Amino acid sequence: MIYWQIFLAFFIPGILGYGGGPASIPLVEEEVVNRYGWMSTQEFGEVLALGNALPGPIATKMAGYIGYMEGGLFGAFVGLFSTIAPSLILMLGLMAILFKYKDSAEVKNISKVVKPVIAVLIGFMTLQFIIESQTSLGSIQTIAIMALSYLMLERLKVHPAAVIALALIYGAVTGI
Amino acid sequence: MRYSNVFMAFFRSGMLGFGGGPAVIPLLQKEVVEKYHWMNDDEFGDTIALSNTMPGPIATKLAGYIGYRIGGLWGLLVALAASVIPTVLLMVLLLGILQNYKDVPWVQNMSQTVVPVVAVMLGVLTWNFVRQSQKALGWGVAIFLIVTSAFLMEVIGIHPAILIAVLIAVVLVPFIKRVVSK
Numbered sequence: 001m002i003y004w005q006i007f008l009a010f011f012i013p014g015i016l017g018y019g020g021g022p023a024s025i026p027l028v029e030e031e032v033v034n035r036y037g038w039m040s041t042q043e044f045g046e047v048l049a050l051g052n053a054l055p056g057p058i059a060t061k062m063a064g065y066i067g068y069m070e071g072g073l074f075g076a077f078v079g080l081f082s083t084i085a086p087s088l089i090l091m092l093g094l095m096a097i098l099f100k101y102k103d104s105a106e107v108k109n110i111s112k113v114v115k116p117v118i119a120v121l122i123g124f125m126t127l128q129f130i131i132e133s134q135t136s137l138g139s140i141q142t143i144a145i146m147a148l149s150y151l152m153l154e155r156l157k158v159h160p161a162a163v164i165a166l167a168l169i170y171g172a173v174t175g176i
Numbered sequence: 177m178r179y180s181n182v183f184m185a186f187f188r189s190g191m192l193g194f195g196g197g198p199a200v201i202p203l204l205q206k207e208v209v210e211k212y213h214w215m216n217d218d219e220f221g222d223t224i225a226l227s228n229t230m231p232g233p234i235a236t237k238l239a240g241y242i243g244y245r246i247g248g249l250w251g252l253l254v255a256l257a258a259s260v261i262p263t264v265l266l267m268v269l270l271l272g273i274l275q276n277y278k279d280v281p282w283v284q285n286m287s288q289t290v291v292p293v294v295a296v297m298l299g300v301l302t303w304n305f306v307r308q309s310q311k312a313l314g315w316g317v318a319i320f321l322i323v324t325s326a327f328l329m330e331v332i333g334i335h336p337a338i339l340i341a342v343l344i345a346v347v348l349v350p351f352i353k354r355v356v357s358k
Contacts, residue, residue, distance in 0.1 A: 016340045019308075020234035021197040022301055027336060042291070049290040050271055052297060056263030057235035058196035064264030065271060076268070080260060087232025088240040088256075095241065098226045106351035107229050112312040113343045116321035119305035120329060121336055126302055129295035136288045145292040154300060161194055167293045168286045175285025 002071050003078050005036055010063045011082040015090075018114035021059030024083075026121035028062055038070055041132055053164040059083055145170075177246050179254050181212060186239050186258035197235030200259070204238060214246045235259055 009031040017024025025048065032038050039047070051061045060083055067079025101107055133142045145167065152158040152166075185207035193200035201224060208214050215223070227237045236256060243255025277283045309318040328334045 012337055014232045016231055016337050017233070018231050018340070019228075019305065023305075024231075024233065030336065042287070045291050045294050046274075046287045047271060049287075049294045050274070051267060052196070052294065054263055054266050054270070055192060055194050056190040057193075057200060057233050057259065059233035060236060060260045061263050061267045064260070065267045068264075068268050076264065080264070083233060084236040084240070084256060084260070087230055088237055090232075091227055091230050091237050091241055092244060094230070095226065098229065099222065101351075101355075104351060106347055109347045110344055111229055112309070113321065113347055114340055115305050115312065116309040116318055117325045117329075117336065117340055117343065119302055119309055120322055120326045122298055122305060123302040124326075124330060126295055126298040129291055129298060133288070133291040133295060137292070141289075142292050145289060146296050149293045149296045150300075153296060159194065160297065164290060164293055167290045171286035171289030172282045174289070175282030 003075065006067050006071050006075050006078045007082045009036060009082075010067070010079050011086060014059070014083045015086050017059070017118070018111045019118050021057050023118045023122075024059050025062070026118075026125045028059070028066075029125060032066055038066065041128055042136075045129055045132065049164055053161045177214070177251070179247060179250065182243060182247055182251055182254045183258045185212060186243070186255045187262060190235070190259040190263055193235075197233050200235045201238070204235075204242075208242055214242065 010028065012031060013024040013027035017027055029041075029044055033041055033044050047062065047065060048058075051058050051065070054061065060080055063079035063083040064076045068076035071078060098107065130142065130146075133145075137145075149163050149167065152163050153160060186204075189200050189203035189207055193203050205220055209217055209220050223238065223241060227234055227241065230237065236259065239255040239259040240252050244252040247254065274283065274287075278287070306318070306322070309321070312318075313321070325339055328339055329336055
């Protein structure tokens with residue numbers, strides 16, 4: 001049943017992604033690409049790129065869009081619900097207890113020990129995208145675009161939406 | 177408190193925050209603390225810190241919790257709708273247009289040239305998580321956890337969910353013991 005699959009595909013990343021929406025992206029990819037095969041790595045990359053170029057939280061943009069593609073309007077609702085509700089209910093329910101123990105070392109430790117795992121997940125995802133790009137564009141273009149976009153994003157602090165727009169324009173022009 | 181204010185506060189911070197949920201936080205602080213005075217700086221800071229100890233997207237946890245505190249269940253729904261629905265609509269609309277032209281060669285090429293940019297963004301995000309791990313745990317423990325989890329997930333093929341759940345359980349055991357024995 002597609003709606004149940006959509007629910008699970010976003011429930012698991014939502015409940016395990018420590019470090020906000022971006023941390024749950026590799027977990028979403030694991031479900032959407034590897035488990036359910038709804039899209040290829042390349043397609044997932046496109047959706048992620050466009051999502052990154054648009055404003056607002058990334059996890060819900062991905063859930064809303066992928067849910068919509070797989071299950072229409074109700075699919076989008078299910079994807080959004082399973083992304084938002086579990087962690088929000090947890091937060092509303094535990095806020096009182098957590099405020100009491102907010103200085104407790106163990107509570108703070110949770111996100112500390114999970115962060116290295118997230119680093120590994122996103123790291124391998126990065127690698128996947130590099131390999132993907134190397135296959136379709138070749139090494140020289142891949143390295144050139146990566147170097148340029150790193151320079152613009154991190155050194156010159158150009159807006160991510162502008163860098164993605166430039167890459168799209170470059171692709172359109174060289175593809176004619 | 178007016179619901180239209182709640183809507184506008186979360187709509188503005190959602191539509192102006194580029195770079196995912198965490199990028200929304202400073203904008204939200206401006207709306208919630210400085211503009212509408214729904215919370216003071218300390219309360220807002222505590223809320224951020226606590227929502228970081230929990231899994232899931234940060235922007236929606238904040239919208240839901242702050243919306244609930246200032247306007248009950250309706251406040252929660254209004255704040256969530258304002259921060260989520262407009263950007264999802266944009267996404268569906270734009271990708272829908274793109275899908276219609278996806279077999280045209282230059283559109284295909286566009287979707288390929290954007291992949292290396294995403295790789296850089298993810299690479300930077302990876303490095304941020306490595307740095308945060310190092311600051312919280314020190315290089316020794318951080319590298320040990322990174323190498324071990326890379327081995328467990330990528331070589332042995334353990335699902336990330338299991339690894340994360342086990343780590344949380346190990347960290348929380350002494351805490352639960354202490355709370356229960358009180």
